[in-house]
Amino acid sequence: MAKLRYCHVVAETQYLGRRIRHFRTAAGLTLAELGNAVGVVPSQLSLIENGRREPRLSLLTAIAARLGVEVMDLIEAEPPTGRDGLEVELERAQRSTVYRALGLPELRASRTMPDEVLASLVGLHRELDRQSRLAIATPEEARRANTSQRLRMQERDDYLPEIEDIGGADVAAAGHSSGALTHRTVGIMAERLGLEIVHVDDLPHSARCVLDLETGRIYIPLASIPGGHGLRSLALQAMAHVRLGHTAPTDYEDFLRQRQEASYYAAACLMPREATVAFLTRARDERDIAIEDLRDAFGVTHEAAALRFSNLATSQLGIRLHVLRVDGSGAVVKAYENDGLPLPVDVTGATEGQLVCRHWSARRAFIRRARTTEYYQYTDTPAGTFFESTQTGSTGSEEFSITLGVPYEESKWFRGRESRERAVSRCPDASCCRRPNADVAKAWKGKAWASPRVHAHIFSPLPQGTYPGVDDRELYAFLEAHRHDGRSDAAPEQSRS
Secondary structure: OHHHHHHHHHOOHHHHHHHHHHHHHHOOOOHHHHHHHHOOOHHHHHHHHOOOOOOOHHHHHHHHHHHOOOHHHHHOOOOOOHHHHHHHHHHHHHOOHHHHOOOOOOOOOOOOOOHHHHHHHHHHHHHHHHHHHHHHOOHHHHHHHHHHHHHHHHHOOOOOHHHHHHHHHHHHHOOOOOOOOOHHHHHHHHHHOOOEEEEOOOOOOOOOOEEEOOOOEEEEOOOOEOOOEOHHHHHHHHHHHHHOOOOOOOOHHHHHHHHHHHHHHHHHHHOOHHHHHHHHHHHHHOOOEOHHHHHHHHOOOHHHHHHHHHHHHHHHHOOOOEEEEEEOOOEEEEEEEOOOOOOOOOOOOOOOOOEOOOOOHHHHHHHOOOOOOOEEEEEEEOOEEEEEEEEEEEOOOOEEEEEEEEEHHHHHHEOOOOOOOEEEOOOOOOOOOOOOOHHHHHHHOOOOOOOOOOOHHHOOOOOOOOOOOOOHHHHHHHHHHHOOOOHHHOOOHHHOO
């Protein structure tokens, strides 16, 4: 916690400088007089007061002694006056990318500027920032950013070695050597960052977990979230934002990048690279790679195991692949490929929300009566033949499927390769599975009417806030409600499933 608080103080150098100026003028001293007293030239002291230079602790101590105040009076992370706060906010706003993109000159708040003018300018900047956040929460921006993120990870074969190194080192430092990562070990990792994991039952409905840097708490639910969000993963993702030095996202693409990195860090901790690659290498040598085995060996969800396989398959094993999460209607929820699978895309290049071919394993697996085991299938496509294994699941209200696929020549390494299930897909040709039979369509034309089952989220904008998808009002109300909670309220990590 000391480290977190120190970083917060360092970030407020502008307030520090203004507090020095406030107490200097209150003491009736000029820059030259204070500078002579503490052994600093007036120009250097001016830089400190303007927030452009951070003073050494020894100098700060000398300044406080001459001004007759405590050091803590100078480093309080609050402006000395309301006007100082507005002036600092105006300076910061004019340095933002949103304002600079307008090409307008920077306006300094002079001493003669009336308070009401300054307040109006700050108000305009606040509204400009709010409007920009509305813009980044549009579905169009989300699709564009998702596409950019998918292509960026495709270029890197879904592998981020720098985060692999950090995650592996953190797990080792917590004393973990083999097997599934325990809740206790995750708690130790949090403590090493000055954080505490707290289980609550009143999280904002739009948030899976909340990280409170002020109190050093990670708030997570009492039980795992249906659909694959385990408690260990949620806590590790929150820790990742601290470990990787994330700040408030500047746009939706930055938000997605941070979320990707946080998820990757959690995966690298739950399934460390060396142990996972060793496990997969043995399975490959035995020609028996199976996501269900990887899942069980590390105590994670099927989706987490498939995604972790995609992180390491190409870079460590030389296997190209694709991974899909598809909902019960056949729409893509999440997709990655570097093996040439012709993903369905819209005019922007986005694949999320697009329907996959009815003949792909991701959809055919839903029509089975027995779904306890993986479904294996070979699929002929315009881009070649792929071997796929699919596992279906449910969030309680909706079905989904997780598919791992590889080009035909790579199927020799996988369990289920003896499958006799085979399908032919001509998509994106509409005649494959989207266009109805011409005779049947003609026979029924004008003789039927169907009421569509439209998902409400199609018409709903993304919740707008600092973190896209999270309601700021709910978030801050939650944090206020828990501000004074005792740290002893945390439920024991080892008792959670």
